[in-house]
Amino acid sequence: MVKIITDSTADLPETIATQYNIGVVPLYISFGNKMYKEGVDISKPEFYHKFREYESLSGGLPTTSQPSSKLSGTCESANRAKKELNKDITVIDSGMVSAGLGLIVLCAARAAKNGKNKEQIIEMIEEAKGKIKVYFTVENLKYLEKGGRIGKAQALVGNILHILPILSFKDGIIIPIEKVRGSKKVLPKYKELINREMANFVKFNPKENSILSPQIEVLLVHADCIEKANELEAMLRTSFNCKEAITTSLIGGVVGSHTGPGTWGIAFTWYY
Amino acid sequence: MSIYYCDGKRLKRGISASVSWLAQNRAAVDALNVFPIPDGDTGTNMVFTLQKVIDGLGTLPTNHLPLIASQIAESSLLGARGSSGVILSQILRGLAEGIGEQKRINSMDLALALRIAAQRAYSAVEKPAEGTILTLIKEIAEAGVIWAKKSKDITLLLSHILEIGEQTLLRTKDMLPELRCANVIDAGGKGFLLMIEGILKLIRGEKFTSTAPATLSKPNIERKKMEERYCLSFIIKGTTTVRKEIELYGKDIVIASMGDITKVHIHTDCTDKILEIAKRYGTVSEVKIEDMQEQHYEFIDKQIAVVVVAAGNGICEIFKRLGTDIVIEGGQTMNPSVEDIVSAIQGVAAEKVILLPNNSNIIPAATGAAKISTKKVHIVPTKTIPEGIAALTAIQPETTIEENMERMSEAIKNVKSGEITQAVRDSKVGESEIIKGNYIGISNHSIVGTSKTKLEMLLLLLKSIVADENSIISIFYNNLDEDVDKLSHNIRNKFNWVDVEFYYGGQPHYDYIVAVE
Numbered sequence: 001m002v003k004i005i006t007d008s009t010a011d012l013p014e015t016i017a018t019q020y021n022i023g024v025v026p027l028y029i030s031f032g033n034k035m036y037k038e039g040v041d042i043s044k045p046e047f048y049h050k051f052r053e054y055e056s057l058s059g060g061l062p063t064t065s066q067p068s069s070k071l072s073g074t075c076e077s078a079n080r081a082k083k084e085l086n087k088d089i090t091v092i093d094s095g096m097v098s099a100g101l102g103l104i105v106l107c108a109a110r111a112a113k114n115g116k117n118k119e120q121i122i123e124m125i126e127e128a129k130g131k132i133k134v135y136f137t138v139e140n141l142k143y144l145e146k147g148g149r150i151g152k153a154q155a156l157v158g159n160i161l162h163i164l165p166i167l168s169f170k171d172g173i174i175i176p177i178e179k180v181r182g183s184k185k186v187l188p189k190y191k192e193l194i195n196r197e198m199a200n201f202v203k204f205n206p207k208e209n210s211i212l213s214p215q216i217e218v219l220l221v222h223a224d225c226i227e228k229a230n231e232l233e234a235m236l237r238t239s240f241n242c243k244e245a246i247t248t249s250l251i252g253g254v255v256g257s258h259t260g261p262g263t264w265g266i267a268f269t270w271y272y
Numbered sequence: 273m274s275i276y277y278c279d280g281k282r283l284k285r286g287i288s289a290s291v292s293w294l295a296q297n298r299a300a301v302d303a304l305n306v307f308p309i310p311d312g313d314t315g316t317n318m319v320f321t322l323q324k325v326i327d328g329l330g331t332l333p334t335n336h337l338p339l340i341a342s343q344i345a346e347s348s349l350l351g352a353r354g355s356s357g358v359i360l361s362q363i364l365r366g367l368a369e370g371i372g373e374q375k376r377i378n379s380m381d382l383a384l385a386l387r388i389a390a391q392r393a394y395s396a397v398e399k400p401a402e403g404t405i406l407t408l409i410k411e412i413a414e415a416g417v418i419w420a421k422k423s424k425d426i427t428l429l430l431s432h433i434l435e436i437g438e439q440t441l442l443r444t445k446d447m448l449p450e451l452r453c454a455n456v457i458d459a460g461g462k463g464f465l466l467m468i469e470g471i472l473k474l475i476r477g478e479k480f481t482s483t484a485p486a487t488l489s490k491p492n493i494e495r496k497k498m499e500e501r502y503c504l505s506f507i508i509k510g511t512t513t514v515r516k517e518i519e520l521y522g523k524d525i526v527i528a529s530m531g532d533i534t535k536v537h538i539h540t541d542c543t544d545k546i547l548e549i550a551k552r553y554g555t556v557s558e559v560k561i562e563d564m565q566e567q568h569y570e571f572i573d574k575q576i577a578v579v580v581v582a583a584g585n586g587i588c589e590i591f592k593r594l595g596t597d598i599v600i601e602g603g604q605t606m607n608p609s610v611e612d613i614v615s616a617i618q619g620v621a622a623e624k625v626i627l628l629p630n631n632s633n634i635i636p637a638a639t640g641a642a643k644i645s646t647k648k649v650h651i652v653p654t655k656t657i658p659e660g661i662a663a664l665t666a667i668q669p670e671t672t673i674e675e676n677m678e679r680m681s682e683a684i685k686n687v688k689s690g691e692i693t694q695a696v697r698d699s700k701v702g703e704s705e706i707i708k709g710n711y712i713g714i715s716n717h718s719i720v721g722t723s724k725t726k727l728e729m730l731l732l733l734l735k736s737i738v739a740d741e742n743s744i745i746s747i748f749y750n751n752l753d754e755d756v757d758k759l760s761h762n763i764r765n766k767f768n769w770v771d772v773e774f775y776y777g778g779q780p781h782y783d784y785i786v787a788v789e
Contacts, residue, residue: 032551032555032556033551058555058557059557059558060555060556060557060558060559061559063544063547063559146559146560146561147561148502148503148560148561148562148563149563160590160593160594161590161594161661161665161746161773161775162744162771162773163665173566176668177668178668179665179666181665181744181746181789182743182744182771182773182789183771184743184744184770184771185743185744185789
């Protein structure tokens with residue numbers, strides 16, 4: 001049987017990791033000179049408590065060794081580990097973090113549990129990488145800006161007129177895909193984006209003279225803003241045909257250090 | 273006007289004037305930036321740095337010159353962005369040191385302070401290059417000292433060093449190979465001269481409206497891979513000896529200290545390593561990392577510039593922060609001329625220009641300007657300020673101009689605008705009698721109603737345009753003394769399903785401009 005191993009930036013709930021026997025390698029977060037192993041020395045809720053305390057006391061932010069500039073730092077470490085161990089290990093660079101990575105891992109682990117072999121799982125992961133879409137929103141762009149993860153001009157725009165960006169990834173870089181004014185417009189925009197995306201995959205089945213609409217699977221993550229996550233979940237449930245239960249998870253400290261609290265978003269994929 | 277001394281009050285006013293003039297010309301300074309990294313942000317970085325200075329002065333309840341000067345130095349160091357920001361902070365620090373404990377200074381004191389400023393600036397840079405702001409400050413300081421021996425008039429001193437500075441600036445092109453190749457003058461030096469020019473404008477009582485420079489074309493630079501990808505800056509509290517150890521990991525190092533605070537600016541690939549080292553020396557804060565590679569590509573690829581017509585300092589500031597390259601002063605009852613618009617269009621460093629007139633009376637002049645201009649001008653026929661803001665917000669830098677035009681037209685449809693103004697005389701429009709001094713609400717070019725009070729008129733106007741499906745009301749007020757809390761309370765009571773936001777617009781003619789989305 002194949003075992004799936006990921007790192008703590010996959011932001012999967014512990015219950016899911018246990019259920020699917022997913023190995024999660026913790027990454028490090030440091031507050032000043034103090035280092036913590038994510039999920040081991042510091043729980044996710046503890047992280048946000050500490051984040052706010054540290055920011056208000058020192059004005060500083062926690063630092064993390066990952067995700068690196070190219071988001072693929074863990075892959076390099078994994079490849080080094082692979083060389084040292086004489087085992088059948090395949091390292092795959094997802095090019096994503098948080099919900100995007102989490103959803104790939106979840107799909108792969110489910111396939112492994114269903115007895116799929118290595119080749120089938122690898123093929124499935126490669127397909128999922130192209131299919132999965134990520135949308136997320138941050139309450140305050142200053143955190144992404146401080147880490148150089150979003151252009152200065154974009155960050156500036158976000159800090160006035162209550163403009164909230166809807167962001168995604170392109171080639172491992174964060175890109176804004178939409179901007180809305182006021183938090184009330186965020187959910188309708190998500191709905192519009194998912195609808196637009198899904199419209200590409202609606203198929204007509206001439207044999208049965210019926211329309212085949214894809215179902216979606218969603219991993220929803222949030223950085224200590226459960227109300228936002230709940231509203232988003234309710235919208236997804238009422239507006240879309242969800243194949244699996246929507247998994248909601250807290251964003252961990254490594255990703256949370258870069259986005260700041262008040263970040264929420266989804267990764268989704270689809271099936272017929 | 274002759275000026276024989278500078279005290280705290282004058283310094284405050286002078287620095288504000290220099291910031292606002294530099295901010296107006298930010299895009300032009302950005303466009304010159306090719307050294308050390310061609311990423312087009314010198315003007316922006318200098319403005320950001322100085323913005324912190326202005327913020328810091330705002331809360332300082334004194335007119336004591338030494339206190340003000342050292343506050344300026346300190347907040348500029350803490351707020352410094354980019355290498356130009358750190359160098360600028362050291363110039364300001366040198367000035368503060370030159371001022372020392374004097375409550376007022378004369379022209380010679382100022383010239384000598386400039387000399388100290390030059391020394392401070394040089395010592396912050398690891399490998400000082402000639403043909404930059406460093407050369408400029410050195411040469412104007414020397415010229416200033418000679419001049420101040422002959423004349424005690426600070427106004428004359430400033431005009432003289434400005435003139436000398438302009439000459440030096442032209443020579444920077446021959447001093448620095450990077451500038452010669454790109455065929456530009458030094459950006460930081462230009463920024464500094466604009467600051468001096470801003471002070472002179474204040475003294476002479478000249479208007480601060482931007483006269484766009486003659487046709488600005490892009491510097492002659494090519495896309496290139498950065499040797500170091502990130503621009504890292506941070507503050508260490510507790511030490512000043514970090515330079516030796518981090519030198520190995522990057523270049524273009526600029527370090528400045530004040531007391532136990534050290535600001536470090538470095539171009540590097542090893543951000544983590546440097547931060548790790550820095551943490552051993554003291555408490556690290558204000559860590560900023562910028563991806564210069566991406567900024568460089570953005571700068572090179574910048575093809576679309578945005579020019580808008582607007583009035584009111586708050587409104588203009590909002591447009592600038594939304595990404596406008598040039599704001600042409602104008603609006604209701606003060607339409608800019610075709611030439612004004614043409615010169616603004618020619619003055620931006622892009623061949624394609626999006627133009628937002630923001631007033632139906634200005635659309636004809638905008639159309640005329642588009643015909644004359646040698647650039648490709650796309651006019652989005654915005655008729656109001658809210659339409660202009662909505663259009664600008666909809667722009668996505670990653671997409672084509674055609675798609676952006678579509679996005680903007682769509683955005684305009686989704687915003688409703690309203691204005692409130694005061695009647696200047698008795699009149700009759702249709703059925704309604706308008707009495708001089710009463711407030712008039714306007715939406716969609718027609719009068720919604722009139723009222724004796726501003727608040728009642730605002731509520732009436734909102735009632736006529738806010739619908740169930742709307743989610744946000746933005747109100748731009750023109751009076752700094754507006755009681756926003758009270759206003760907000762009144763509006764939220766009646767329109768509890770929408771977010772209500774207030775912004776200082778400072779616009780002439782309208783007491784309120786209202787955007788409903």
